[in-house]
Amino acid sequence: MASAAPSSPRSGTASEADAGAGAAAGRRRRLPRAPRWLGILSRCVAAILGGYALASLAAIAFALWLPAARPEAVMTGMLASFAIHTGAVVWVFAAGNAWRAWIGLLLPGLPLAALLWLTGGFA
Amino acid sequence: MSFLSLALAYAGFTALCLAMERHHEQVFQARRVPPRRRRALRIAGWLLLAASPVPCILAEGWGYGTVLWCGVLTAAVLPLALLLPYAPRAAALLGPVMLPLAALLAVLRA
Amino acid sequence: MKEGFRQSMAWLHTWSGLLVGWVLFAVFLTGTAAYLKPEISAWMMPELRTPAPETPAEQAATAQALMDHMTRTAPRSPAWFISLPEAREPWANVFWRDPGAGGRGFRQAVLDPRSGEPVAARGTRGGEFFYRFHFQLHYMNVPVARWIVSFCAMFMLVAIVSGIVTHKRIFADFFTFRPGKGHRSWLDGHAVAAVLALPYHLMITYTGLVTLMFMTMPWGGEAAYRGDRAAFNTEVFGTARPARPAGVPAPLVPVGPLLEQASRHWNGGTAGRIQVQNPGDANSTIQLTRSDSERLSFNPQIMVFSGATGALLSTAGDDSRPAAETRGVMYGLHVGRFGGPLLRALFLLSGLAGTAMVATGCVLWAVKTRQQAAKRGRVGFGVRLVEHLNVAAIAGLPVAMATMFWANRLLPLDLPARDEWEIHGFFIAWGLCLLHPLLRRGRRAWVEQFAAGALLFGLLPLLNALTTTTHLGVTLPAGDWGRAGFDLGLLAIGLALAAIARIVARHRPGAAPRAKPGAGPGSRPGAKPDRASQPARHGEPVAAE
Numbered sequence: 001m002a003s004a005a006p007s008s009p010r011s012g013t014a015s016e017a018d019a020g021a022g023a024a025a026g027r028r029r030r031l032p033r034a035p036r037w038l039g040i041l042s043r044c045v046a047a048i049l050g051g052y053a054l055a056s057l058a059a060i061a062f063a064l065w066l067p068a069a070r071p072e073a074v075m076t077g078m079l080a081s082f083a084i085h086t087g088a089v090v091w092v093f094a095a096g097n098a099w100r101a102w103i104g105l106l107l108p109g110l111p112l113a114a115l116l117w118l119t120g121g122f123a
Numbered sequence: 124m125s126f127l128s129l130a131l132a133y134a135g136f137t138a139l140c141l142a143m144e145r146h147h148e149q150v151f152q153a154r155r156v157p158p159r160r161r162r163a164l165r166i167a168g169w170l171l172l173a174a175s176p177v178p179c180i181l182a183e184g185w186g187y188g189t190v191l192w193c194g195v196l197t198a199a200v201l202p203l204a205l206l207l208p209y210a211p212r213a214a215a216l217l218g219p220v221m222l223p224l225a226a227l228l229a230v231l232r233a
Numbered sequence: 234m235k236e237g238f239r240q241s242m243a244w245l246h247t248w249s250g251l252l253v254g255w256v257l258f259a260v261f262l263t264g265t266a267a268y269l270k271p272e273i274s275a276w277m278m279p280e281l282r283t284p285a286p287e288t289p290a291e292q293a294a295t296a297q298a299l300m301d302h303m304t305r306t307a308p309r310s311p312a313w314f315i316s317l318p319e320a321r322e323p324w325a326n327v328f329w330r331d332p333g334a335g336g337r338g339f340r341q342a343v344l345d346p347r348s349g350e351p352v353a354a355r356g357t358r359g360g361e362f363f364y365r366f367h368f369q370l371h372y373m374n375v376p377v378a379r380w381i382v383s384f385c386a387m388f389m390l391v392a393i394v395s396g397i398v399t400h401k402r403i404f405a406d407f408f409t410f411r412p413g414k415g416h417r418s419w420l421d422g423h424a425v426a427a428v429l430a431l432p433y434h435l436m437i438t439y440t441g442l443v444t445l446m447f448m449t450m451p452w453g454g455e456a457a458y459r460g461d462r463a464a465f466n467t468e469v470f471g472t473a474r475p476a477r478p479a480g481v482p483a484p485l486v487p488v489g490p491l492l493e494q495a496s497r498h499w500n501g502g503t504a505g506r507i508q509v510q511n512p513g514d515a516n517s518t519i520q521l522t523r524s525d526s527e528r529l530s531f532n533p534q535i536m537v538f539s540g541a542t543g544a545l546l547s548t549a550g551d552d553s554r555p556a557a558e559t560r561g562v563m564y565g566l567h568v569g570r571f572g573g574p575l576l577r578a579l580f581l582l583s584g585l586a587g588t589a590m591v592a593t594g595c596v597l598w599a600v601k602t603r604q605q606a607a608k609r610g611r612v613g614f615g616v617r618l619v620e621h622l623n624v625a626a627i628a629g630l631p632v633a634m635a636t637m638f639w640a641n642r643l644l645p646l647d648l649p650a651r652d653e654w655e656i657h658g659f660f661i662a663w664g665l666c667l668l669h670p671l672l673r674r675g676r677r678a679w680v681e682q683f684a685a686g687a688l689l690f691g692l693l694p695l696l697n698a699l700t701t702t703t704h705l706g707v708t709l710p711a712g713d714w715g716r717a718g719f720d721l722g723l724l725a726i727g728l729a730l731a732a733i734a735r736i737v738a739r740h741r742p743g744a745a746p747r748a749k750p751g752a753g754p755g756s757r758p759g760a761k762p763d764r765a766s767q768p769a770r771h772g773e774p775v776a777a778e
Contacts, residue, residue, distance in 0.1 A: 023307075056452040063453030068556070070457055071469040075556035077453035078446045079563070082390065082439060088400075089391045093245040094238050121456050125575055140408040186529045186562075187572055193432045194579025198584065200429040203409050 042098040050105045051088035055081040057112045064121050124182035125233070127190055128175050132199035134218035135171030138164045141215060142201065148225035149211040175199075178229065238398075242395040247598065250392040252617070253385040254595040255626040260382060261591055262630055264437075265584030267360065268569055268577055271321040276719050278324070278343070279701040285346045287505075289496065291491035292317070296507065298349030299325050300488050304512065305464045307331070307340075311478075313509040317473035318346035319526065326348070356651035357641055361632075362611030362659075368445065371656060376448065383442060383449045384593065390438045392594075396427060403428060416604060419597040433583035434590065440567035443560060469533060470550025479666055481515040486543035488519065495521045495536050502527050502534070515541050523550075526570045534563025539594035579725060599623055621670045628682035628702035629666025631730060635689030636662035638723070642700045662689045683734035691727025694720040 053078060062077025063070075094103040116122060140146040142164035145209075148154045156164075179195060180188035206214035251256075266273065277280065286295045296317060303313050310329040325344040334340050343354050358365075365371075370378040397403065407428060411423045427434065440450070458465040488507065495504050505524030511517040517540030522533050528664050534550035565571055569580045599620045606612045640658035644651055670678040697720060698704035708717040 029706075050773055057452065059453040060456045063457040069554065071465075072554050072556045074453045074469065076464075078450045079443060079556065079559060080520055081446070081450045081453075082387070082442045085387065086390050086394055090242070090245070092392060093395075094241050097417050116456075136408070145409075146408060181580070187576070190529070190566065190581070191572070191576055194576060194583060195432045196431065197583050198398075198579055200408070201582070204410050204425045204429065207408055208410055208412050213509065 020062050037048045039098040043101050045075065046098070046101050047089040047092040048103055050109075051085045051092065052114075054088050054105055055085035057109060057116065058084045060116055060121055061112060064116070064119070124178040124229060125195055125227040127178040127229045128192060128195045130218070130221040131175035131178070132169050132196055133203060134222050135173075136169060136199055136203050137205055137215055137218040138168030140207070142168065146207060146211075152231055155177045165216045193232060239316050239401065242398040246392055246395040246399050248389045249395065250591075250594050253589055254598075255390055255622050256381070256385045258588065258591045258595070258626050259630055260367050260385065261361040261584065261588040263634075264279045265581060265588060266583050266634070267364035267367055268584065272360070272715070272719055273363065274357075275360065276697075276713070277357045277359040277638070278352075278354040278360060279703050281324050281343070281345075281352055281696075282703075283345055283347050285318040285320050287320075289493070292348075292503065295325070295349065296344055296492060296504075298347070299327065299344055300485065300507070300509075302344060302349040302351075303327060303329065304485065305508070306342075308513055311511060311513060312475075313507075315509075317507065317524075317623060319505065319524065321526070324352065324354075330432050332530075336547060355641070355646050357655055358652050362637070362656055368441070368655045377766040379445055379448060381639075383445050386438055387515070388440045389699050390435075390442065390452055393431075393434055393438060393649060397431075400428075416597060417592055418598055422595040423590060425592055426586045430583040430586040430590075433580075437584070437587065438564055440563040440777070443563045444567055460578055466709030470533075471547075473509045475517065476516045478511040478514040479516040480514055480694060483515040483541040485509070485512055485517060485519070485540045486538075491519060491536075491538050491543060492509060492520060493715040494545070494747035495523075498536060498551075499740050501560070501639070509540060512540065515748075517541055518546065525568075529565045529571050530558060531564035531568065531570075531682050532557055532560035568762075584644050592623075595619070595627065596624050624670045624678045624682060625663070625667040628667075628679055628686065629663055631686035631726070632666050632682060632689060633659045635693065638693055639689060639696065642696050676740070680738045681735050683737060686728050687731035687734055689727075690723055692728070693723040 034102040059077035059081040061073040062080060066073035066076055066077065091104050095104055132150055138220045140152060144154050144156055147156045175195070176188065178190040179192040182188065202217070203214055206217070258319045280376050286292045298314075299315050299317070303315065305311075307313065307329045310331055314328040316322075316326045317541075323346050324342070325346055327344055328330060328339050328341050329756070330338055331340045332338055343352050344350065345352050362371075368382050369375050370381065373381075389544075402408075406421075406424055410418075410425050412418050415423075439528070443503040447454075454465050454469070458468075492504055496502060502523050505526070506522040508520040509517065510520070519538045519540045521536045523535075525531060528534075530553075532550050534548075537546045538544065539546055569577065572630070599616060602619070603612060606616055608741075637655050637659040637662050640655045644654055648654055666682055669682065673681055695707055700705060703713075703716050705715075705717055705720050708720070
């Protein structure tokens with residue numbers, strides 16, 4: 001697939017700084033400024049492990065809560081999990097900065113985990 | 124039957140690509156596509172493309188037919204994209220040559 | 234913000250693709266070869282000559298002969314697994330459990346499709362090696378290797394999705410390939426290979442993940458079944474728990490009537506596999522599985538009979554529940570064993586397009602980054618490493634594959650662990666290709682490896698003529714198109730590699746503005762001026778330093 005990002009003046013490096021550069025840049029300066037490699041590392045961890053965790057939670061939720069026969073519900077969750085993981089990865093790298101990337105994962109992930117835990121899904 | 128699908132898809136893609144300035148120039152040496160020709164090419168292209176899955180699905184049913192058609196689309200674009208830079212006229216002519224041939228074969232087969 | 238999004242997706246596309254590009258290339262190429270698994274196996278076992286049984290009566294006779302053979306050779310084995318001969322695979326593969334055997338406790342044999350007697354075929358893995366390699370590599374713990382391949386496939390899925398987002402002019406550039414324009418040609422080639430088979434690429438990547446999902450994503454099942462694996466397997470796959478042997482001897486019933494009953498039950502479908510539990514015991518079962526080449530869905534249709542009485546015990550896979558059927562169709566699409574030769578040819582073409590997509594992507598990165606580095610006057614270690622690995626992976630893998638075919642013909646027939654040595658040959662050749670670019674830099678390495686691959690593939694039909702009696706001189710006059718086609722295909726691969734080698738050798742870097750030699754194997758010759766003279770397409774991959 002051809003990469004066709006516009007060769008705008010700020011192109012050349014893609015990183016924390018320009019991943020979501022533009023209008024929102026000023027607002028983001030309030031957050032602590034980490035070295036660039038740390039931001040990328042943090043996003044990679046968020047994408048690979050965080051995304052996998054979110055996909056797993058979703059798969060469990062499907063398996064337990066989908067109103068269908070048990071093997072059907074389990075299978076649906078498994079089949080959908082890879083799409084969810086992909087979506088999570090796209091979010092992590094599209095988010096303005098690494099903090100937001102994590103928040104975006106935790107926002108659906110934590111309530112889901114809590115709900116599963118309360119209903120005995122991890123028993 | 125899948126040859127008819129291939130011919131339809133190839134002709135359809137050829138028409139659509141000739142409606143674009145860049146490829147119109149490759150074949151006709153004129154960058155500007157006359158508006159009427161552009162519209163005719165576009166309509167013909169989409170109609171041909173819309174018709175291309177029909178033989179596949181008639182012959183093989185919905186399941187196989189659809190899968191086969193996806194493969195046929197790939198097999199149609201590949202020669203077009205590779206021929207255009209080297210032999211643009213041949214690429215454009217191949218569609219009109221292949222289509223009646225495929226139709227004839229399909230009629231003979233039926 | 235929208236452009237920012239596209240730019241971050243371009244970054245994601247570049248890196249998710251590049252980091253695992255070499256593994257993906259190997260997976261794509263060997264996976265594409267796996268579409269021809271039976272044909273490759275047939276070529277690598279030239280001793281097999283008997284055609285497969287055709288009529289139901291012949292098939293039943295063969296099945297009975299195989300069962301009789303197993304009764305004679307493995308009467309005390311707890312389980313037999315028999316794959317019945319089919320037109321594309323005219324031999325029977327049998328496995329049976331033997332607590333005395335090493336490793337995983339199985340023994341294996343290749344049996345004649347008519348007599349059911351063992352065939353003195355040379356020790357080889359055949360096409361099975363490429364098939365296994367493409368999802369579990371080799372020399373590695375199997376689950377670990379499958380995790381690695383799944384991990385890379387996930388990167389691939391991310392690369393495809395981010396690539397679609399990045400490539401905004403997907404329809405305008407649909408037919409655009411501009412040869413002889415340096416990195417822009419690589420960008421075009423990459424886009425054409427990707428877009429023209431995009432449904433296939435998405436399908437094959439997602440379904441590839443689905444084939445391994447019970448290993449990589451087991452959590453839903455664990456939660457819903459509270460860790461009861463057996464219950465999970467019974468409900469999901471419809472396979473009953475194997476009965477314990479009764480300890481009372483009872484001979485197996487003839488298998489012919491069971492095959493007939495199964496064929497009626499499946500509306501004329503045929504059984505592809507027979508699995509026998511506790512043969513010779515009163516509690517024995519005979520399980521028939523429908524041939525997977527007959528249906529799109531890979532959700533197996535199973536009938537289980539009592540081995541002692543022939544009574545039907547259970548059936549599975551007949552009802553189509555939506556999720557199970559979805560998985561079955563995805564699995565079936567991935568392995569592509571359904572459908573005729575035409576569909577297989579189209580899958581092969583699409584698989585090659587995918588291979589080309591990965592290869593052009595890797596080369597594109599190297600060409601682009603070297604240009605940028607050259608502008609700054611300093612070419613870093615990263616570029617050199619990528620260039621080196623590109624040569625070894627892209628040009629080296631065909632050399633390795635051809636070497637395995639050579640080893641199949643040249644290794645002594647009585648060599649111990651002969652099948653393993655064929656595979657060692659594959660990896661030795663690949664290892665040499667990894668070392669070779671240290672001695673021969675840049676374009677030379679590309680040309681020499683492609684030329685080596687061309688020679689090795691192109692001369693295979695000749696080697697075949699010198700070492701077997703099923704060569705082109707025999708198969709062509711006899712009209713044996715299966716075998717002749719394979720030899721001709723090898724020749725065609727050789728010619729294609731020779732053409733690539735020639736193109737790379739004649740490539741003048743001058744044609745590619747600012748490109749330095751050695752970055753990539755060169756673009757196509759006959760570089761006509763781009764008559765379209767379209768203003769350069771906006772944007773290139775955002776290659777981060």
